[in-house]
Amino acid sequence: MADIGTLNTMKAAEDPVRGQLDGPRGARPKRNLSRRNIMLYGVLIVVAIYYLLPLYVMIVTSLKTMPEIRLGNVFSLPKDITFQPWVKAWAEACTGVNCDGLSRGFWNSVRILIPSVILSISIACVSGYALSKWKFKGSEVFFTLLLVGAFIPYQVMLYPVVIILRDVGTFLTDIWQGTCGFFTSAEGSCRGRVQLFGSLSGLVIVHSIFGMPILVLLFRNYFASIPEELFKAARVDGAGFWQILFRIMLPMSLPILVVAIILQVTGIWNDFLFGVVYTRAEQYPMTVQLNNIVNSVQGTKEYNVNMAATLLTGLVPLAIYFVSGKLFVRGIAAGAVKG
Amino acid sequence: MAIAESADTVAPERSAPQKRPLRLFRNLSSKIALIPMIATAVIVFMGGTIWTVVYSFTSSGLLPRLNWVGLDQYERLWGTTKWIISIQNLALYGICSLVLTLVIGFVLAAMLDRKIRFEDAFRTIFLYPFALSFIVTGLVWQWILNPDYGVQGVVRSLGWESFTFNPLNNPDIVMFGLLIAGLWQGTGLIMCIMLAGLRGIDDDIWKASRVDGIPVWKTYTRIIIPMMRPVFVTAIVLIASGIIKLYDLVVAQTSGGPGISSEVPAKYVMQSMFGGQNLGQGFAASTMMLLSVVIILVPWALLEFGGRKRG
Structure with missing residues (x-):
């Protein structure tokens, strides 16, 4: 391609008409600034501006003062930059009676995120491993069932999960009080209750349940691609189920673990539906609290605070996205193409 | 997990022709490991879906109750x-x-x-x-x-x-x-x-x-x-x-x-x-x-x- 290509390009550059007539038919070798390329780049840049616009507007608005917002338009640059909206969004913005800002939602989200990611990934990792290397009669049936479940709208399963969480909570409370009462005779020392519905631990379970189809699929396909010989050699050497998992499979599965973590962190951080259904007001994750702050009817709308709050909420997934780069793409592609 | 391990390793020794281990216990670790997934698939996904569909034929208001009203809810919905x-x-x-x-x-x-x-x-x-x-x-x-x-x-x-x-x-x-x-x-x-x-x-x-x-x-x-x-x-x-x-x-x-x-x-x-x-x-x-x-x-x-x- 190289020699003939550059030759043709030079010829074409010297004499465009002859280049067109004499050259090979079909697509001409590319010049850097052919008319088609200019159009291509032009379109791409315009589209890129459209995609970047909301991010720009968020940043610009969050740095303006309210009087300036009322005078100008959303796209103008701030005249004197103020960080007051950010401080207010983080520490003072009100939802209902609480006026301690988005920080509460942020820490709630962190408290939900970390256990959810760990629990969901460990369950999915073990399940994927069992499904790929230790198949038994019926295991594929359950797996198919799980994948079919991924397509069921969440709304169908929301209420049954409420009931399951409530009943399991009561059941665990009974067990706890029973065993506790068996060992201590003092009256009233066993008041502790296990509450799953309306608590962060319940939400962690919910995230683990609904994240399972995609994660199990991810891990199953990954482990299935690990050579069978490796697995058999370990079996011959006398390693069992857990030994093979921890000594051989897990050390090899760092890439897929990173992909799964990226997938789960962004997914759980961005969740709104489960947060609003399965927790109470003071435990709302960041997205729910953000919506309550911005869409609250009382008071005057402070657009700069709203945009600062919005940007704060988007910051975590954005940071993950820009840091992880290609892995993020791989994660969603792996999740999307097969799911 | 100790039980699972032993069942898994001991199983081949016992599998003399006349005394095979129960099928349920073969590959036991794998079955135990898959309990959360199976529970999710069967109880939450399948059970939950069936539950919702069944209760859509009742007149549940504040709490789910099993009093049948046939297709009433659907008629109301489409009205x-x-x-x-x-x-x-x-x-x-x-x-x-x-x-x-x-x-x-x-x-x-x-x-x-x-x-x-x-x-x-x-x-x-x-x-x-x-x-x-x-x-x-x-x-x-x-x-x-x-x-x-x-x-x-x-x-x-x-x-x-x-x-x-x-x-x-x-x-x-x-x-x-x-x-x-x-x-x-x-x-x-x-x-x-x-x-x-x-x-x-x-x-x-x-x-x-x-x-x-x-x-x-x-x-x-x-x-x-x-x-x-x-x-x-x-x-x-x-x-x-x-x-x-x-x-x-x-x-x-x-x-x-x-x-x-x-x-x-x-x-x-x-x-x-x-x-x-x-x-x-x-x-x-x-x-x-x-x-x-x-x-x-x-x-x-x-x-x-x-x-x-x-x-």
Whole structure:
């Protein structure tokens, strides 16, 4: 391609008409600034501006003062930059009676995120491993069932999960009080209750349940691609189920673990539906609290605070996205193409 | 886990012809490890779905109760204006979103596939909205489409006084306001999938079509797109399942307003289940959502998996 290509390009550059007539038919070798390329780049840049616009507007608005917002338009640059909206969004913005800002939602989200990611990934990792290397009669049936479940709208399963969480909570409370009462005779020392519905631990379970189809699929396909010989050699050497998992499979599965973590962190951080259904007001994750702050009817709308709050909420997934780069793409592609 | 381990290792020794271990205990570790997954699949996904469908035939109000009323809930559902509007909105949004996402996603992917410079930068820019939640997306676009300070205000301040573009306060076009935001968030993903599909196509195809002198656009429409059928099917399934879930975006951007003109089924379900203490209606509505998924998915599954077996 190289020699003939550059030759043709030079010829074409010297004499465009002859280049067109004499050259090979079909697509001409590319010049850097052919008319088609200019159009291509032009379109791409315009589209890129459209995609970047909301991010720009968020940043610009969050740095303006309210009087300036009322005078100008959303796209103008701030005249004197103020960080007051950010401080207010983080520490003072009100939802209902609480006026301690988005920080509460942020820490709630962190408290939900970390256990959810760990629990969901460990369950999915073990399940994927069992499904790929230790198949038994019926295991594929359950797996198919799980994948079919991924397509069921969440709304169908929301209420049954409420009931399951409530009943399991009561059941665990009974067990706890029973065993506790068996060992201590003092009256009233066993008041502790296990509450799953309306608590962060319940939400962690919910995230683990609904994240399972995609994660199990991810891990199953990954482990299935690990050579069978490796697995058999370990079996011959006398390693069992857990030994093979921890000594051989897990050390090899760092890439897929990173992909799964990226997938789960962004997914759980961005969740709104489960947060609003399965927790109470003071435990709302960041997205729910953000919506309550911005869409609250009382008071005057402070657009700069709203945009600062919005940007704060988007910051975590954005940071993950820009840091992880290609892995993020791989994660969603792996999740999307097969799911 | 100690029990599981021993059962696993001891099993082969005991398997003398006359005394085989119980089938249930073979491969026991694996079965124990899969308990959470099996419980999820059977109890939550299957059990929960059946439960909801069964209770949609009852008159459950504040609490689920098993007093049968037959199809009453469904009759009420289809007699409710809000539900009808929800369905119409979703259909409008769904068709536009499906077509536009596919077209924009493919065109962007094709442009990035033309061996251009800064491909990574462009891809990063097109995909970043996908990392953001629908709540953030909805709130940003609510602000950009603000009639006083947003797009309309800017164009008016430039001198075009009669310019009106106020989708979030106009019941007729409010769904397009949502569509703009939804497309901004979702096209990047489809672009990525399409790009992966385009990269999977053999370079020889391009060379052959160049040798034959087929124009580029014709190569795309006649050769490349038909070859990418599986990718398109995946993309369509993905977009469709996202459309039916449409909820957060509406809550953040319009809260269903103005009036009830941007209500969607998922929001109707949430409202009757957790807002209106009208469980039966919620169950019936969510069963309808399930039905629509089944209608979309069954033909796809038959095509995809039925065809594979025959082939």
